[in-house]
Amino acid sequence: MNPKVLGVIVAAGAALACLPWLGVPAFYKSFFYLLFHWVVLAVSWNILSGYTGYFSFGHGAFFGAGIYVTAFCAVKLGWPFLATLPAAAAVAAALGVGLGAIVFRVSAVRGELFALLTLAVTFVLATIILNTPIDGGPGIYLLGVNLPKLGPSPNASIYLMGLATATATVLIAYLVYVSKFGAGLFAIHDDEDVAEVMGVPTYRFKLLAFALSCALAGIAGGIHAIFISYITVSEVFSITVPLSVVLMSALGGSRHWIGPAIGAIVITCLLFFFTAGDSAVIGRALFGLILVLVILFMPQGIVGMIVAKWSALFRSSAFDTEIEHPRPATTAPTAPPVPRFDSTKTLLRVEGLSKSFSGVKALQDVTLGIRQGEILGLVGPNGSGKSTFINVVSGHFPADRGHIVFEGREMAGLEAHDRAKAGIARTYQIPRPFAQMTVLDNVALACMYGVSGLSRPAARREAEVHLHFAGLWSRRLAMPDDLNLHQRKFLELARALAARPKLLMLDEVLSGLTPTEIEGAIAMIARIRDQGTTIVFVEHIMRAVTALADRIVVLNHGAVIAEGRAEIVMNDLGVRTAYLGAAHA
Amino acid sequence: MVVPSFGLLAQSILSGIFLGGMYGLVGLGLGLSWGLQRQINLTHFGFVFLSAYLCYQGATVWGVDPLLSLIIVIPVFFGIGVVMQWALARFRISAFNSLLVTFGLTVVIESLIQYVWTADFRKLHSAYGEIKFTVFGLYVPLPEFLAFVVSATLAVGIWALLRHSDLGKALRAMAEDAPIASAFGVNERAISLLLSGTCIALAGIAGAMFALTYTLTPTQIFSWVGVVFAAVMLGGLGNPLGPLLAGMIIGVSEAIAMTLFAPSWAPIVSFSLLILMLLFRPART
16 A cells, blocks of 8 residues: 555545635536546446456446435435435445345356346346336436535535545545455456465455445435436436446556546546537447447556556566576475474375266265375376366365365365465466466465465565565566466466465476476475475376375276375276276286 | 236237247347357347338338348348458457447447437338238237248248258357367358358348337337347357247246236346346356
């Protein structure tokens, strides 16, 4: 968090608050109010949709809910106006949380399906309001509602309420953006499954972001109700709000906290100048056209483009200094050292673990123990269930049956992020870095949500140490796409280590590496274990398995067929049959 | 809630079937491009209405029969579809961004329609628009019947084409895995241009049928989006028969809801079906 940024936001809000007392014509106050209105809507939409990538086309529903709560409470129940605003926020947030509680559990509803679903919710809500006494058809007049006297005139009061909400919204968006919570949201954006496995409580985070986003839209709706003073279902739930907020955020840059605010100001001014003439139709056509051009030519938005240019400059200068001062580091800070191989203590005990994928039995009744401090090689032909084992133990897939007991705690019912917190980390066979974060931020995320749960600044400092260990420090500001396969594999490893796991599961980290790179990786894995981390090691390269593994377990068709010391197991008749077929064994 | 007579209920179920045929017709091209090309083309709705307005213009101003004007509309719309696909392919656009871009284009088309024909309600009057015949005591309006026949014929025809022709097999292979299909000699570029052209041409046909049966107003474009999406997703992406069958289910449930409750409650049926579908049958998409 940068106190200067906070200061600038608050100072800008305070300066604008003086405007009504300077004798500015009413027209400007209305125009500025509209600016604030769109800033609140676009920035609040971005807290869910920009940060996590769950594009909602239903922001109009929550805005509309706010409008109708205020109208209903103020007109039909006679509440004082200011009291209706918290109610508007609460109802909008409750709607969002209710919807999210169902939708966010269904992993298939992402991307375009989430967008369509939220659009459908808007129509359902509009139909309900139209057919019930909340509106009933004729619309609601708010002319009789008393405005609180905040400024020298009624429209100054509306101006001040809009300004206060806009300032608060931008502040909240900034605070979320720089927080650990925000880092988790951006991880969800890039790869939700990986974020969950790395310890980000994705479900709770999405709900929280959705609630914040909806509550702010609800307040914007409440204030807007009194501004327009006559509301109808067809106007409130029109396509304008979702269209505008998507456009504003896309134009400004939805990966940045200030982007949507800039987009909102640009679009509102543009629309104003174009529609001030005569035809609102041309204004809307222009709207559509800008959206098309922005998506095609400027997918990062205005702020995104500026940030990309600026950080490219920064990156090239950072490279110059780092070549002169390489800082070699050979040890990674992991769990406190423990005896190298404690055969009496079982770290992970798996009993009767089964998992099927629509009839294919990927794991059948697997029972095995992993001892404290050992390297267990997990081998078997392709399709034997090795990766499924890692996926089920890490919580990527739920198990159909069986127990996963880690340090005496049952893990089978826990979600993946709880298992990560308990000390289980994994790598993916095909590296899955967060594509839009730098290498450093990728590793820092694991530090924040792993076992140690560091704060964001501390996580960045510790991430540097892990990057030294993995030999990636000089690439810390690069984006994952700029890394070669070898570096991506080591990034995957550094990220798993950064969680400070007690159990590290490596899924074919060596595949695709050259013989020299394999030597380096083997040495590194040995060092990781020497610092006390227990390792499960899935690998096809038998040279590496025999060099590293204390014991090996052989899987075939999802079942354990042999277990023990490498040289003994590899001569087992059943194992040779599984690998080579009966004739060769 | 009022209990309607049997005759009234049967009549409303019939009108629900006709409405469902329309949902299926509008959803046909949308579902094909979504399922086979991973492209959510919202402009489909814009083009349905554009074609409807063109047919209206032809019939009312120039005195051309709406079915005759299809001779011009189909090739022109096919060309538009080809050009649009060519442009989208140039920018290598993702499925989600295709939704945003075509959303923007649809708004442009809507504004264009409103600029030319204003926001007033328009109704096409044709020689056979008012003809009704009676079957088993139920009124069957000719335009609705015609639209249903066209919808069913196109759906079954395209289904057969996809299933049995070489072109259909190439299309399905492309939908499954485009790079692999092109490695096996499927000309992906040509086929996707052809498919997009066909989809927009289908939108043109749907528009003519729409103009025959419904009153037109530009803002309706977006009110059809939700319900047609519901039909397409309920029916299964890429399956030409799906939107028709699902559309009929939705149409009939809406018609029953209208008779039992009030017409203004009807939208809730399709959107609730869509929401339930998204939540409980996600595997099919």
